[in-house]
Amino acid sequence: MKHCTLNHSRGTVLYLALIFCAFLNLLALAYTKCIPVEANSFLRSQRALNAHYACEAGVFDTMAWIRHELKHGREVSTGEIVIREGEHSGWFWKAEITPDPMSPPHGEASLRFFEILCRAWAPNVNVNTAEPARIIRVSMGEETFARYTNYVDRMHTFYNVMGGGTFLEGHIHANSAIMMLISDDAYSNPAGPVYLGYMTSSTTANAPWNVDGVNYMELSQAPFDGEGTAIPERYEKLYLGGQAGLNVGVNRIELPDSSVGLENRAWGEDLTNLPTGRGLHVNAVGSMMQGGFFVVGDIESMTLEAIGQDASLITFTQLNSSGELDTTKILEVYSGSATLDGHTVTSDSVGVSFPDSPFATFSNPSNGVFHATGSIKSLSGTNLGPRLISVDLASNQVIRITDSVTRADTNPGSRVTGPRDVLGLVAYRVVLGEEAPRSSSEPVYLYLSYLAGKEESFPGGGFQVEGWDDTSKPRGVFHLHGASGAGRSYPTGTGEGTVGFGYRHFFDEHLVENPPPHYPTTGKLPIRSWREEDGAL
Amino acid sequence: MTLLQKRLGLTLIEVIVAMGIMVIVTVLILGIYGNSFNAFRRGTSRLEAQQRTREVLRRVTPLIMSSKAPTPLDEAVTEPPTGEVRDFVEFHSADDLLAPMAPINPRAPTHLVFRIWFSEDDGSVRFSRITDVGGSPVGDTRFLGRRVDSVEFERLAVNLVRVSVSVTAPVITAVSSTEEVEVLRTAVISIPYYSSSR
Numbered sequence: 001m002k003h004c005t006l007n008h009s010r011g012t013v014l015y016l017a018l019i020f021c022a023f024l025n026l027l028a029l030a031y032t033k034c035i036p037v038e039a040n041s042f043l044r045s046q047r048a049l050n051a052h053y054a055c056e057a058g059v060f061d062t063m064a065w066i067r068h069e070l071k072h073g074r075e076v077s078t079g080e081i082v083i084r085e086g087e088h089s090g091w092f093w094k095a096e097i098t099p100d101p102m103s104p105p106h107g108e109a110s111l112r113f114f115e116i117l118c119r120a121w122a123p124n125v126n127v128n129t130a131e132p133a134r135i136i137r138v139s140m141g142e143e144t145f146a147r148y149t150n151y152v153d154r155m156h157t158f159y160n161v162m163g164g165g166t167f168l169e170g171h172i173h174a175n176s177a178i179m180m181l182i183s184d185d186a187y188s189n190p191a192g193p194v195y196l197g198y199m200t201s202s203t204t205a206n207a208p209w210n211v212d213g214v215n216y217m218e219l220s221q222a223p224f225d226g227e228g229t230a231i232p233e234r235y236e237k238l239y240l241g242g243q244a245g246l247n248v249g250v251n252r253i254e255l256p257d258s259s260v261g262l263e264n265r266a267w268g269e270d271l272t273n274l275p276t277g278r279g280l281h282v283n284a285v286g287s288m289m290q291g292g293f294f295v296v297g298d299i300e301s302m303t304l305e306a307i308g309q310d311a312s313l314i315t316f317t318q319l320n321s322s323g324e325l326d327t328t329k330i331l332e333v334y335s336g337s338a339t340l341d342g343h344t345v346t347s348d349s350v351g352v353s354f355p356d357s358p359f360a361t362f363s364n365p366s367n368g369v370f371h372a373t374g375s376i377k378s379l380s381g382t383n384l385g386p387r388l389i390s391v392d393l394a395s396n397q398v399i400r401i402t403d404s405v406t407r408a409d410t411n412p413g414s415r416v417t418g419p420r421d422v423l424g425l426v427a428y429r430v431v432l433g434e435e436a437p438r439s440s441s442e443p444v445y446l447y448l449s450y451l452a453g454k455e456e457s458f459p460g461g462g463f464q465v466e467g468w469d470d471t472s473k474p475r476g477v478f479h480l481h482g483a484s485g486a487g488r489s490y491p492t493g494t495g496e497g498t499v500g501f502g503y504r505h506f507f508d509e510h511l512v513e514n515p516p517p518h519y520p521t522t523g524k525l526p527i528r529s530w531r532e533e534d535g536a537l
Numbered sequence: 538m539t540l541l542q543k544r545l546g547l548t549l550i551e552v553i554v555a556m557g558i559m560v561i562v563t564v565l566i567l568g569i570y571g572n573s574f575n576a577f578r579r580g581t582s583r584l585e586a587q588q589r590t591r592e593v594l595r596r597v598t599p600l601i602m603s604s605k606a607p608t609p610l611d612e613a614v615t616e617p618p619t620g621e622v623r624d625f626v627e628f629h630s631a632d633d634l635l636a637p638m639a640p641i642n643p644r645a646p647t648h649l650v651f652r653i654w655f656s657e658d659d660g661s662v663r664f665s666r667i668t669d670v671g672g673s674p675v676g677d678t679r680f681l682g683r684r685v686d687s688v689e690f691e692r693l694a695v696n697l698v699r700v701s702v703s704v705t706a707p708v709i710t711a712v713s714s715t716e717e718v719e720v721l722r723t724a725v726i727s728i729p730y731y732s733s734s735r
Contacts, residue, residue, distance in 0.1 A: 027573045034580050041588060056729060100643055113643040139643040528643045529631030530730050532599035
């Protein structure tokens with residue numbers, strides 16, 4: 001009987017064990033329901049992250065490729081969509097580059113703009129049929145040098161911050177360390193700040209000025225104390241938004257190393273055989289101009305003139321082989337009609353009076369580029385219409401300004417209110433000649449933007465003022481309404497002193513979006529928009 | 538046989554003891570079952586809460602990543618200021634993020650200001666275009682999430698925004714008592730515009 005009782009006990013334990021097993025099975029089954037939910041959720045997050053990285057990689061790869069192509073003078077697209085493809089960690093991306101219709105070489109604008117539409121797909125997916133997992137659409141465009149109110153590659157002179165408040169608008173950038181001389185009473189000026197825009201520099205000044213990177217030549221006037229602690233109220237007097245307005249250590253911006261691009265724009269296509277005959281050359285197919293105006297040789301004098309509000313006349317002289325001056329006139333009519341040497345030129349056409357050739361009429365407007373292989377020894381007048389005047393950079397040619405250069409859409413002395421009559425100068429040196437009138441009451445007006453210099457180890461190009469420190473003449477003043485860019489900073493005046501040539505600089509904010517036609521670009525392609533969207537994950 | 542049958546039978550005490558053991562075992566099993574059931578319900582609620590936080594972050598992330606400063610002098614994200622925390626974020630974009638993706642005119646982009654905010658009234662996360670920085674909503678408002686307890690936006694740096702989403706979900710347990718699980722999910726969003734344009 002003992003045996004029988006034992007059997008009963010074993011059966012009970014077995015039953016209990018089975019009940020527990022069944023219960024545990026049920027529990028395990030319940031939890032297994034959670035596992036796929038959690039796993040799917042994790043996979044979805046991981047796929048979303050991978051899709052983003054792949055798509056972003058495609059965008060950045062494409063942006064870098066566009067920069068590379070443009071830097072080497074190659075067009076990214078001649079109007080059609082360009083496709084780039086690649087992989088990132090097994091994920092496939094495909095980017096479509098669509099040029100803005102206004103972009104060169106076929107568009108009328110001087111800045112190139114692109115849209116990149118990048119899609120990313122998971123590994124082992126048929127990209128022709130499957131929906132992408134991530135979509136990013138980016139717009140980007142070239143950046144003009146004209147967006148910098150003052151650009152300097154190498155700073156040899158300093159910014160002079162006077163107590164009277166020297167206000168400079170717009171973005172200032174120097175590749176070298178910024179030098180600044182601040183007067184004793186600069187911080188007591190109730191107005192401020194002195195710089196009404198960002199100030200950026202690619203180089204930090206050496207000790208003891210490495211506190212914020214700017215070389216404040218008088219340490220006692222620096223916006224920090226002897227222990228390097230910032231004095232906020234001083235920074236606020238100097239920079240827009242205080243110390244945040246100063247940014248040292250940004251990427252360098254290089255000057256163009258040649259003017260080949262501008263020569264091509266003036267000719268209207270890539271120059272394979274440079275015209276060699278002295279004088280004006282216009283590349284035309286039939287009566288249609290392909291570009292702008294290409295001049296071989298030095299120009300002795302060049303005058304810009306507005307004929308009413310609808311036509312522009314450029315008159316320039318060159319020495320011929322006999323040593324006499326030949327005169328060439330270009331009449332560009334934007335609306336209505338105008339007459340040149342007895343010939344009527346109608347709207348949207350150009351008439352040219354050559355010194356030794358018959359009068360020529362072209363039935364479309366130029367692209368605004370006027371390029372000379374030699375120097376322009378005297379420039380003055382009033383500009384009408386968008387225009388760029390350039391000379392050869394490789395041979396260090398110069399543009400000398402000998403009197404005011406104004407614009408037809410703005411009264412001299414007034415601020416620029418529109419983008420129409422924008423003028424740009426590109427030369428190795430832009431010089432304000434000693435012929436320019438020197439009077440403190442009647443300033444020389446310069447309604448233009450200039451880029452003076454080229455990429456070189458020791459910049460020598462820049463903006464110079466002849467006789468800036470000549471005390472035998474009365475003190476003069478020039479007012480610059482536009483952007484300035486220079487390879488090297490030269491002394492221009494003695495600030496608020498009584499001798500030399502002082503200046504005032506007013507930035508024209510229209511230049512950021514509407515620079516002079518084909519004005520050089522910085523090589524940067526800032527993003528205009530960025531849009532991200534999830535696809536099918 | 539009679540003796541045998543008599544010996545094989547159970548006494549009252551034996552039955553009571555057996556029943557007592559069965560009761561104890563049943564109570565133990567029910568306790569384990571209840572705890573397991575609660576764990577399952579808690580897990581399910583946690584999953585649901587996690588899913589809600591994930592969805593909010595999934596919808597918020599591409600929107601903040603689409604921010605872009607209107608000019609080099611501006612910031613892409615205007616609120617909160619760097620180092621501060623808010624229950625809303627305001628940012629610029631050249632795209633109408635409430636409309637389907639479409640090409641824009643890159644030469645004259647229209648910069649719009651958007652706000653993502655947490656509404657404490659109904660626990661929703663909303664997205665809308667606003668008139669200007671700090672302005673009032675205009676047009677349609679899109680819901681990015683509901684039944685959310687809190688959303689915080691912390692500006693870590695000029696190009697970094699940390700988004701924290703907190704969701705509390707109720708758990709209905711075996712004994713019908715109500716408890717809650719709380720899930721906090723955080724993501725740091727890096728704005729791609731800054732990495733390539735400055």
